Amino acid sequence: MAPLAFIQCIFYAYLSGELESVRHFSAHEMTLIRLGALFVNGVLAFGLNVVSFTACSRVGAVGMSVAGNVKQALTILSAVAIFDLTITKTNAVGISLTLVGGAWYAMVELREKRLRRRRR
Known part of the structure; x- marks a missing residue:
């Protein structure tokens, strides 16, 4: 069940633009x-x-x-x-x-x- 939940979370994070925010934060503010x-x-x-x-x-x-x-x-x-x-x-x-x-x-x-x- 956990792998399916992970895939769903990544999919929705991509659609909402959250993954791009994570990339920006990790590159510039971490x-x-x-x-x-x-x-x-x-x-x-x-x-x-x-x-x-x-x-x-x-x-x-x-x-x-x-x-x-x-x-x-x-x-x-x-x-x-x-x-x-x-x-x-x-x-x-x-x-x-x-x-x-x-x-x-x-x-x-x-x-x-x-x-x-x-x-x-």
Whole structure:
């Protein structure tokens, strides 16, 4: 699937003129610092994918979905704290339900794992 997606991306980049912009940037504006930053970005993205695939194989699809929802709720709470934002009561209830649901899911999963270990 990835080779087909690559071909499609290159095709659309050519049609939109984006490839010419990349050629111009790489010929006239690329510096060693920018190249290093691009390399570090690629290494971090690769590492993130490795961690994500490892976590998904150990936790499962449902656990990853629950973790994603909890992450979104915590991101919103962080933004509220950092940027001094206000949220409505409905937002607060939704965030609370998400966090309580995530904790409940974790508790049930932990209990089931302990039961499986005892049965062995």
